[in-house]
Amino acid sequence: MGSIEALITQFFSQLDWVNPWAFVLLPLPIAMRLMPAYRERRDAVRVPFFARLLDATESRPQRGAMLLIRRRGQKVLITLIWLSLVLAAAKPQWLGDPIEQQKAGRDLMIAVDLSGSMETEDFSQPNGEPTDRLTAVKAVLQQLVDERAGDRLGLIVFGNSAYLQSPFTEDHPTWLMLLNETRIRMAGPSTALGDAVGLAIKLFKDAETEHRVLLLLTDGNDTGSLVPPVDAARVAATERIRIYPIAVGDPTASGEEAIDLDTLARMAEVTGGQSFEALSSEDLASVFKLLDTLEPNIFDSVNFRPRTDVHWLPLAAVIMLYVLLRFLARLGALYRPGAPQ
Template sequence: MLIFAHPWLWFFLPLPYLVRLLPASSNKAQAVWVPFGARLQQAMASNPTQQVKSQFKWLTPILIWVCAVAALCRPQWIGDPVEKIIPTRDLLLLVDLSGSMDQEDFNNASGEKVDRLSAVKEIVGDFVIKRKGDRVGLVVFGDSPFLQAPFSTDLALSRRLLDESAVGMAGPRTALGDAIGLGIHLFDESNAPAKTIIALTDGNDTKSQVPPIEAARIAAQRDIRIHTVAIGDPGTVEEDKLDLDSLEQVAQNTNGQFYFAANREELEGIYHELDQVETRKIRTVSHRPKLDLFHLPLSLLICISLGSKWRITRFRREPVQIHRSLRVDPRTGQLLTTP
């Protein structure tokens, strides 16, 4: 679609005509009266150069002025709309990679026995792919938390980095509180209206410098919601014992939900429910690219000017002999011409 960025400049189009309506100058030029004026005018009318000037007397200036005004109006071509999806939520996944995650008490999609982390990769990976419209990040933790995938709308990349994680790569113990603290720091540069953390662990926090409950209070002050997911055997003891009370309190302090899964089916149901709780809201903005076309009327203006100048110059280079001799009639005193 063609538009003009400054359409109000079209009002200058009749300006030359309005200037022409102004009163002429009162200065009168001196003239010489000759008795052969009519013949001289007739001879000039037969000059090809004058015919060309008369032919382009009005057309050329009008076209040049129209092209100049059109260029000043800045014509633009509006392209097809280009839509962009703006994320409305930053979602951070915390995944436990402590030594207890290698216990083979879960099943995969085929029903085979696999370790806990393998089952988590399948279920959480499918959950990530569904989060279109969100920016998803991934933090893995053991003895210390590490940023595995920064916030991104490239969900396939986030899932691939999740699949590349391995048990023990962050240390054998569990530092959930420090992982929440790292997540809070990552949200400092987030402008998303909704900020959510989903923390998954199968053991007790034994390594954090900041307790998970204290980290949750800080998250609540910054409007960050935390959902906690506990997996494994609640009957384990010592360091591998699940601290369900702490995980539940972390979720409550941030208006989140606490979940427990003892097998693959329950874990899959939890992430399906989380997908419903954290509803995806997609906001799109549309942009239509603009292409400036002011150079087209300017190019036409230059071509018209050069073309008219070339034609007049060509005729001027061909001298036309109107009369070869002049004499005066002795009887009438009139100017006579001899071809």
């Protein structure tokens, strides 16, 4: 008995009802039986030999309606049909086994400087050949993406202004393709650092993830943003965004190509992040390895049970029961006493 009860319990635990209110219709036939019977007046034919007709048929005259008496089998079938209709109206769904799915747990926006100074060839490739700063950044970012399977990535490029190159996505190959399509000066020759942070804040507001990180790669100082970089960082802090600025290139440069390390450090401080300097490809790789310890991968687990509509089963039962009811009614009419053979 215990195993049978367990099976029954398991069966009903895997059923869910989209319209459970439909079960209030179950006692409707009982309520209908409590109502007075429907009576219909019909015209009658007077015959002068009515008394003889009663004697011949051995009947007794009476007033009222003639009630058709259903057999027990018909009552059972009609009850089952009504029960099946109510079950179909409740729209049962079969719940599958729980499935655990992991999704990105952090939104990581990467802002890349495309100003003219990024073409300076003071980085080196693995074979020792010199390369420009943007190419070195792209190479190291590709390694970063391979290790950030738990993050949704976005991409902002900035020069005279900041532009969205890729919204937040878990499609990392597409993100890398959009990164590789970037070119130096495609956003203008200057460095709108504060505007890049402002655009990131706007995009983070539409994101649902609580863990928000902005990775800022630049090789120059701000040259005319609408919002000063530190002020933009303060707004980012109110939105729970941590900023990690990475100064790429020679910190001893002067003029517009000079890197404002103090401003970058202040931006990191007010948001709870950390600033870095990278003078070579090796330094960039080391910075990203350190970032892995500061911002480890986060996965959010989502549990759900697949649902399959099974309301067609009681509907199929209604059709089969109705066909059986009609068959039994026809069969009873053929074998009723006095019926023509």
